[in-house]
Amino acid sequence: MLKMMTFQGLPGQQPMPGALDFPGAPQKLPSTSEAESEASMSEASSEDLVPPLEAEVAPDRDEDEAVKKKKKKSKGLANVFSVFTKGRKKKGQPSSADTEGESESQAQLAGRLPTVEELKADLEQGRLEAAGPLLELERRLQAGAGRAPRARRSWCGARARWRRCTRCCATRCSLCAAAGAGAERLRQAWRCWRPQEREDRAARPGIGAGRHAFPGAGCSCGGGRGAGREERLGRPPPAGAEGRTEAERLFLHMGRTMKEDLEAVAARLKPLFPAEFGVVAAYAESYHKHFAAQLAAVAQFELCERDTYMLLVWVQNLYPNDVINSPKLAGELQGVRLGSLLPAKQIRLLEATFLSSEVTSVKELMARALELESQRWAQDVAPQRLDGHCHSELAIDIIQIISQGQAKAESITLELGTQIKHMLLVELAAVLRSYQRAFEDFLECCRQLRNYRANVMANINNCLSFRTYMEQKWQTPQDLLSPLLSPLNELKSRGFDALLQNLFADLKPLFKRFTRTRWAAPVQTLEEIISVVGERLPEFSELHDCFREELMEAVHLHLVKEYIIRLSKRRLVLKTAEQQQQLAGHILANAQLIQHFCTQIGSPAAWLHHALPTLAEIIRLQDPSAIKIEVATYATWYPDFSKGHLSAILAIKGNLSNSEVKGIRSILDIDTGAQAPSKSLFSLIKVG
Template sequence: MGRTMKEDLEAVVQRLKPLFPAEFHVVAAYAESYHQHFAAHMAAMATRQLDKRDTYMLLVWVQNLYPNDVIKSPKLAHELQGIELGSLLPAKEIQRLEATFLTKQVASAKELMAKALKEELQHWDDDVQPQQLDGHYHNELTIDVMQIISQSLDMAEEITADLGEQMTRPLLTELAAFLRSYLSAFMKFLENGEKKRNYRANVIANINNCLFFRTSMVQRWQSLQDTHSHVLHPLDELKARGYDALLQSLLLNLKPLFERFTQTQWEASEEILEEILAMVAESLPEFTGLQGCLREELVGVVHLHLVKEYIVQLSKRRLVLKTPEQQQLLAQRVLNNADHIQSFCAEKGSKATWLDPALPKLAEIIRLQDPSAIKIEVAAYATLFPDFSKDHLSAILAIKGHLSSDEVWSIQSILDLSTTGLRDPAHSLFSLIKVG
């Protein structure tokens, strides 16, 4: 009908207009007549029980195709300029249809996303090995869901840009609910699927999904980085749980090696650290299925664990050194080990450079003898690591057996000054370390 109307009006302009006097306004007469008949037909259609697709087609004709592709088409725009044809449907009827379209389209997107997740869960249950793309594990869930989202938004925006904006909020709400369901299903898989042959490959594929989801969603909605950032929280949790699952056996195997530090009074610390780093290096090739930046992030998690566990062993109050020479020897060992950890992790891809001063500056606190100099170093340390508490400091100062209780109290008092907010709260180190 629209094409017929357009072609007929073009014929009026090309063939009939030259045959009539200008005062007859022949183009306007035909356009108004066609418009009235077309509007009557549209009004009749709008009263019917329309499904989602029909509602969309009706709206896209009324709001987009008719005013833009017909009325403003190259051959007609000039001729119809100044003719007040109006809308094919009353404003209230358009609002009703738009509300119906939004409701049905969002419900459809919700249903399709749930179906996509159900199909992916079946693959996990059936122990299907995930596909590989450029050497990295992946599954189709991200692609399916983002196609569903994009299609819904594109349809709304094709009607009007404003309707596309209206679609965004409810669609983000459903997307957030979907990601929570995805996280819940993934956590159940971690609990129950460990014995499956492709368990770790599927864990890696879903961690990769987090990157694809985040990238695709932020490209579509810049606001996800600020006002709607909560939508992405399940992805952060899913990724963290996935890292924990992949690293669980490695970290358990490292634990007895770290405990040997205190048993040997740190004299063989370099040899023990060599064993620890060799074990880590042996485990890393398994994670090549991760996307590059995610593999670097995983190595960063290992980096954090190595530094944290090293500090845990220093903080166990089993080592008391009363002479400056003993303290300086330990400080040098800590410094050497810190350099070894840092260079190893950097070589393997860790970007967690915020950890670099954690051990060297503790070594400096152990090395220093003058309480005033120690206080200055502690104050600087607290600006780098605001979660460094008096309990943590007390455990480190316990190594320095020559300090009196008054001197220890005086040094600890420097932490009474607030350092909150001086460092990114996402970089937590000492909050992971319990001392007692």
């Protein structure tokens, strides 16, 4: 069927490409193993710190080495992490005896400041506690005491490297702690780093204790917060489910990683830091900045329709709702203004591109659906049967196309869904007009096909699906509903005409008997007419019940209309009251027979019940004043009852004078306030 053929390529037929199908519990962040730490330090040397005080180097050489050190990447962080490894004996790690000796050595040095070589040895052995004397050294250097300029530079360099290493040690351990391991390591690094941070704030009062002082905020050493973020978000996305584009996999990977990381930070890392550091918010801002940069880079390219849609879904819906405002993060990030991932102007341009391409796609798909269905009619393919009714997939196909187009827009924002709804209504009205024209061509050209009547009923049944969808699902206002229902009403009417054409043709010679026999045996003639109609009713059983009732109303209308036409032929003139009363009795009996039969077959046309009995009463009455009252009442029921129709009925009463006829006719000149008829009867009857 069409829906199987046309919707496979739509994003809606696959799992939502950007849906955050995050696992129930956050995945652990990968921690840095000790083996990796050792490997990362294999190329490091003591020269990563500063040259010893005793080394005599020319000033120009000092400057050259300083330039080289700025270009050189820090490779010695892994050995810093070895201090946090408990209960393991590694290659190069001092024995317990060595440790005792070193502790004793440190005790002996407690009364003086360490040399650069001693600091290097402490750093290489992971003794971060040795950072304490640096604070005293810093105070003395700032006071200008005890060191030559070159020595001051050397000690300041050692102090700076020590601070960077302890700071980055703290931030790298943050990732380990967030993953559920290394919390004690983080506490040790934090104890070394925090006094230094207090000294910085004391020396520079403008720096507060907010989250900008969070370890790693400005750290460029490997393993810092920024590096860890870029490493995780920058990993190639997994292959994932088939059918996703590269951009979709990228969005899904970054969104899932950010959400899992932030949830882990909130659950495991936040308790290890003071509240003033705003750990979760700091990480969120860092991740947000990286995510926004990635999407901005993607948006610079000429995107396909699917990637444009996915970019908008992430920026406008999934990121703010499923990531930032997810149950575990909404409270943590309350008050944090991360902003949008893309500028508002760029979002508007992307939305305009999406709307244009989506409306074009919907229009093309609906036209293709109608073309395929029209081909089935012309090829005499029998329609499906569903619950005993002739069924066509066309309405379902078009409704699905329209619904998916609107659902895609609403998955971005509800406002965008409202915008596309009005655009899709215009396209739906256009395709319904095309549907009406195609159906009329089928009615004219394919009458001899074996499945002609079945396909006519299938298309009439389609109108119910369309009408229900527009009235209930979209709740379309009446002023917008009329252009949509008008083609459907015309299609249904033309379909009824096609189905009833043969029946009405068979009834025509039977109605003519009323004239030839001058109404001598009207009851027998009408019974024969009703018998023919009853025999043909099974032909319409495959219509939906509501349309079958409408069709029976059309039969009811036809019987009443044809009966009135025969009365209005001006070939029957009765000059005596007895003859007029006898005819009125026949008309009344026929009216009751028609009403009873049509009610039994399901006609809801109660509005036709007064049509024949009132005409019989006009023919029976002899007093012109009484006739005027009856005509006035009749005109309120059937506002399309004209003077011409009245004259044709009064012509039967051969005993009325011209003045009496003229007086009765004048009643119709009075405005009774009746509204225009919603359904026509006498406007279908030509007299003259």
